[in-house]
Amino acid sequence: MAAPFGHGFVGMAIARRMGVRSPLGLAAAFFAASLPDVDVPIGAILGKDIHRGPTHTPNFALTAGMLAGMTGILAAESVEGERDLIYDALTGAAVVGSHVLLDKAPYFPDVNIGPRLIGLPVANWIIDAITWGAIAYAIWPKTDAPAPGHPSSPSLPV
Numbered sequence: 001m002a003a004p005f006g007h008g009f010v011g012m013a014i015a016r017r018m019g020v021r022s023p024l025g026l027a028a029a030f031f032a033a034s035l036p037d038v039d040v041p042i043g044a045i046l047g048k049d050i051h052r053g054p055t056h057t058p059n060f061a062l063t064a065g066m067l068a069g070m071t072g073i074l075a076a077e078s079v080e081g082e083r084d085l086i087y088d089a090l091t092g093a094a095v096v097g098s099h100v101l102l103d104k105a106p107y108f109p110d111v112n113i114g115p116r117l118i119g120l121p122v123a124n125w126i127i128d129a130i131t132w133g134a135i136a137y138a139i140w141p142k143t144d145a146p147a148p149g150h151p152s153s154p155s156l157p158v
């Protein structure tokens, strides 16, 4: 399981790896990666626990992500300024879909020292952010070269 910062960091790194460069696009990726957890506030409004229900299925995550990509919320920028809707849909699907995968990761055991925030010890929020932040750093591209398959990626020599 990852907490919101973990989901956000990994989502941003996936988006950056897929060619999203603008700060606004990366911020959108941060929040889009936590989109399936929208069931938490909705459950609170409804007065029942629906967490990890329909919004945590691959169908929801991939569809919502593809829509986010196709509408340009999560769009890769190409040098020519042209958009590739299919590529952007895949980018969105990868960002939002990462949530479902990260939620399958094992829990960190609760470190019951200090205060709790939204049911989770603050120490666990920090451990989560550091752990998933390190994984996000590993995913983050180390060069400005476009990802393979990216619309502005140079085609292979013939």
Ligand SMILES: [Zn+2]
Pocket (backbone or CB within 6 Å): 036, 037, 056, 099, 103
């Ligand atoms: Zn979740």
